[in-house]
Amino acid sequence: MLTQMHVRGLMFDPYTNAYIIILRDDSNAEMLPIWVGKPEASAISFAMEGVSTPRPMTHDLMKTMLDTADAKVISVVVTDLKENTYYARVHLLYEDSEYSIDARPSDAIALALRVKTPIFVNDDVIRKHSNEEMDRWLENLKPEDFGKFDA
């Protein structure tokens, strides 16, 4: 099952020195944070804010190349989460055939915002995300975190 999500925001994470894209579904029931690098974050923020740069940025070029070739992006899907790495696919229609191409979620989302196609997330990813987050939280627990309510 796929859930459609929207980019709700972009945050800076001072602990990892990276940026976090916040995806949310329409009902705000599910949330998915995805860590991205600075160039990818700026590619996404330009598209979110509708900033047009004097020269085409990399994802603008990606869009123009696809437009020029008459290839249409149908959707992008965040498909998997393995060892803290998110995987995505870009689905395209070109000359009556469908194509699905492996991408980082950051590139897929930067492209989706420019071509105005929906972003979907595989429900497994949302589930795995909650599990991995729980694992990380458990791993980071220190002995002193236990029994802090005794006193």
Place this chain on the structure above:
Amino acid sequence: MMETGLVKLTVQGVMPDAIPNSDSQVVILQDENKAHTLPIWVGVAEGTAIRLAMEGVIPPRPLSHDLIRNLTEQLGLKISKVVVTDVKNTTYYASIYLSSKQSELTVDSRPSDAIALAVRTSSPIYVAQDVLDRLAPENVDPWLKMLGAKEFGGTV
């Protein structure tokens, strides 16, 4: 004008900008006879994208230009060449030539993206003779000295 008067260049290296703490890098292009040198200032992300491809680094996940290469390859489009076409107020312009079964398409691009794609697809890089003619020697000479002085890692 586009078809005649093009000079073929190869990327000699990506170097840090001479200005300390600059967030730019410089891509150095030269023709076969080393008669012409073209330095092009690019952002750090774009410079890194070019350098990684030159060094043959295969990243665990596709970077943005790898994705563009994969997109064009899977759709059966071929990047036949990239051309640095113009320079206006220190901004360089480039075109990417895409060939499909039916036609040849041209897409406007920053030279950094065009070069990052060319080094990934082994496509030739050209510059308009006109652009070379307008280069001021004082902009090129320092880079020629550095080219002579330094060994570049991973030339194409």
